[in-house]
Amino acid sequence: MYVIDQIVETKKPHVCGSSSWKVIRTGASIKLECQGCKRVIMLDSFELDKRIKKSK
Numbered sequence: 001m002y003v004i005d006q007i008v009e010t011k012k013p014h015v016c017g018s019s020s021w022k023v024i025r026t027g028a029s030i031k032l033e034c035q036g037c038k039r040v041i042m043l044d045s046f047e048l049d050k051r052i053k054k055s056k
Contacts, residue, residue: 002026002045007035008055014039019053 002008006023013019018036025031029042043051 002030002048002055006055008032008048009053010051011053012051 002023004023004026008021008023010019010021014021014034014036016034016037016039018034020035021032022035023030024033024040025042028045030045030048031040031042032048033040
């Protein structure tokens with residue numbers, strides 16, 4: 001379960017080098033904002049579950 005403003009860490013880093021993402025929208029698709037370069041992406045919840053290392 002993901003909540004808004006939750007910080008999650010992915011297994012692989014983003015192109016900018018950061019692996020921390022902030023959840024900015026939840027639902028069937030989850031919108032994430034990179035904490036390094038502020039790029040916004042959307043992933044399905046099951047896809048994020050596979051890519052996540054840990055959540056804070």
